Amino acid sequence: MVRRNPGRRAALLDAAIEVLADEGARGLTFRAVDQQAGVPVGTASNYFSSRGDILKGAGERVYERLADDDVIADGLQGPRDRARVTELMHALVDRVAAFPTGFLALLELRLEAVRRPELRDVLTHRIRADLDFNVAHHEKSGLPGDGTMVVLLWLALNWLIVERLTLPELFTDEQRHDLVTALVDRLLTGQPPKSG
Missing domain, CATH: 1.10.357.10 (Tetracycline Repressor, domain 2)
Incomplete structure (x- = not known):
């Protein structure tokens, strides 16, 4: 089930942006996002159904910021x-x-x-x-x-x-x-x- 805490979701997308910048698209995994965000393993998978969802969300989040x-x-x-x-x-x-x-x-x-x-x-x-x-x-x-x-x-x-x-x-x-x-x-x- 996808969680709906917008602050946590934004923090995970911010972490995804950092991972993309540091590791490239190939380094973007649920585990890497969790680690960058400093949250328990499995948190990102509660908010995003796939790696593609994280990629799309990160694209939107860059512009929000x-x-x-x-x-x-x-x-x-x-x-x-x-x-x-x-x-x-x-x-x-x-x-x-x-x-x-x-x-x-x-x-x-x-x-x-x-x-x-x-x-x-x-x-x-x-x-x-x-x-x-x-x-x-x-x-x-x-x-x-x-x-x-x-x-x-x-x-x-x-x-x-x-x-x-x-x-x-x-x-x-x-x-x-x-x-x-x-x-x-x-x-x-x-x-x-x-x-x-």
């Missing part, structure tokens, strides 16, 4: 110019990179989704909803740029975060900062910003 109503509200504050878009993109990269196990777990889930259509469906739905929300939120904000710019930023910044987490010495912090700034500038103007 990344959602921040204060950050979303903050995006509607301040000036409506390129500098503000740049500031928000720097904050986004830093916020996602501050939850490295979540992002790494999401990468593992994406790879596992290649082999599991039911997981692919969950991730496609969840990521599509996130992307659609970001486009709508940007358009509502009155900031410069359109929905295509938001998608291009999303694609480019996701890969920059991958590089930051998997090959941290590839770019310095200053180079990453400059790349985010250049990306916003070029997407909003179609050309590099003028110096001087």
